[in-house]
Amino acid sequence: MADSKADLLAGAGGLITEESQTRHDGRKALLLVRNNEDCTEFIALAETMGISIVERVEQRGRDDPKWFMGQGKLQDIAEELASRSAKHPWENVDLLLLHTNATPRQLVGVNDAVGLEVWDRVRLLLSLFTVHASSVEARTQVRIARLQSDRTVLREVVKQQTTGERAGFGGAGQTAAGSVLTNVNAELAALRKKQRRQNKSASERRRQRKKQAVTVGLAGYTNAGKSSLFRNLSGKEVLVENRLFSTLESTIGRLEASPRVLLADTIGFIDGLPNAALDAFRATLAEAIECDLLLLLVDVGDPIKEIDRKLQTSLRELSERVLDSNHSSVMERIQLVLTKADSTSQASIDSAIEMVATHGFINPIVISSHTGIGIEELRATMLHALFGPQRTVMLHPGGQDEPAIESLLSRFFDSVYVHDHRREGDFIEVRISASDETLAILQSTYGERIELK
Ligand SMILES: Nc1nc2c(ncn2[C@@H]2O[C@H](COP(=O)(O)OP(=O)(O)OP(=O)(O)O)[C@@H](O)[C@H]2O)c(=O)[nH]1
Ligand SMILES: [Mg+2]
Numbered sequence: 091m092a093d094s095k096a097d098l099l100a101g102a103g104g105l106i107t108e109e110s111q112t113r114h115d116g117r118k119a120l121l122l123v124r125n126n127e128d129c130t131e132f133i134a135l136a137e138t139m140g141i142s143i144v145e146r147v148e149q150r151g152r153d154d155p156k157w158f159m160g161q162g163k164l165q166d167i168a169e170e171l172a173s174r175s176a177k178h179p180w181e182n183v184d185l186l187l188l189h190t191n192a193t194p195r196q197l198v199g200v201n202d203a204v205g206l207e208v209w210d211r212v213r214l215l216l217s218l219f220t221v222h223a224s225s226v227e228a229r230t231q232v233r234i235a236r237l238q239s240d241r242t243v244l245r246e247v248v249k250q251q252t253t254g255e256r257a258g259f260g261g262a263g264q265t266a267a268g269s270v271l272t273n274v275n276a277e278l279a280a281l282r283k284k285q286r287r288q289n290k291s292a293s294e295r296r297r298q299r300k301k302q303a304v305t306v307g308l309a310g311y312t313n314a315g316k317s318s319l320f321r322n323l324s325g326k327e328v329l330v331e332n333r334l335f336s337t338l339e340s341t342i343g344r345l346e347a348s349p350r351v352l353l354a355d356t357i358g359f360i361d362g363l364p365n366a367a368l369d370a371f372r373a374t375l376a377e378a379i380e381c382d383l384l385l386l387l388v389d390v391g392d393p394i395k396e397i398d399r400k401l402q403t404s405l406r407e408l409s410e411r412v413l414d415s416n417h418s419s420v421m422e423r424i425q426l427v428l429t430k431a432d433s434t435s436q437a438s439i440d441s442a443i444e445m446v447a448t449h450g451f452i453n454p455i456v457i458s459s460h461t462g463i464g465i466e467e468l469r470a471t472m473l474h475a476l477f478g479p480q481r482t483v484m485l486h487p488g489g490q491d492e493p494a495i496e497s498l499l500s501r502f503f504d505s506v507y508v509h510d511h512r513r514e515g516d517f518i519e520v521r522i523s524a525s526d527e528t529l530a531i532l533q534s535t536y537g538e539r540i541e542l543k
Pocket of ligand 2: 316318329
């Protein structure tokens, strides 16, 4: 019992935690697949961790509720593994990957049948998060997600022991699994309390920030180029890597040369991450998504079908999971950005533009963070969305009893976005981005001293 439980729960961490493996570089795995499903993304996730898939074992038919694959197929695999010689292609295989979001029953069933560590898609993602989590915030949320997932498997083990479905384990085994479950519950409660505290102070910080600045969130599928754009716009160094889920936490930076605009980089979206796991990241996402403008990034270098799938996933995550309270207002504040324009042809870009239009995004901005294509246009669009159209005003010197021209200028700095200003004799010419309403308010105070050019 102890052994198989360790196998079962090892990789993704949880339980036997401290000893469990968090380095997976160089591991070899078999990928078990039902029918001819497309496993590209799943394989990319595994490769991101340095795991190589030695063979894809495919079986037609519907998922078996207990073993995912057919029982006979699993027996064949177990026998082949048991009898492998040094030259066998499966020589160093110590991991089974199931191309599905498996039920706890299936995880336990496959582990029992083959006797190797088993990950489904969720456990693969959790292992990946565990490896990449480098901040306190990320580690807490990943651990919560992992424990939640381990708990469902443990419950299944306890259930099978109680109902006698699980042969060969007596009272002692039951106590072991049961007491681990108790520990997991206790740790989860403590972590949740800690996270609630962190969330509270984070939302207080957010409230303070909102008083002084406007926020632009960067969202999109994992690897869409969020951190690269963040780095380009803010000049702040963040981790950029060609791997999935490089970023697991939120980072705030300022738009270079525009200190009143804050940017928030955050974790990416992915298909098939269940609610329970995503809940742990909710607060992190809130950091970027509770914003005045949301840039939704889509990698234009992807094949058109992938662009469609990733955009749909991102929109689903945004609307269902993150923004349930004020859905429509946030959807109106989305600016779609097609990234990595340098990596593909104009024809592909054109068909991507057509495709995103079918989702209601009629004016996407095409950029490259590497070459700088479209960055100026994006910056101008952001300022327009946040502050209003760009225009030039001439400030006139006032009469004796009126406020000095400098204090008029400082009113502009306080209430609109000032690009630049220059003296022209007694006058000051100011380039601003401002809404009609804001400008009307200023004009109602200063009258003809503000001349719109
Ligand atoms: N050719 C090209 N590659 C880009 C561009 N922007 C980003 N990339 C590459 O895309 C990969 C992912 O970039 P990131 O900025 O880390 O993407 P992300 O959305 O933050 O990814 P996660 O945090 O992992 O979800 C890296 O290899 C980048 O170098 C671009 O404009 N052109
Ligand atoms: Mg990133």
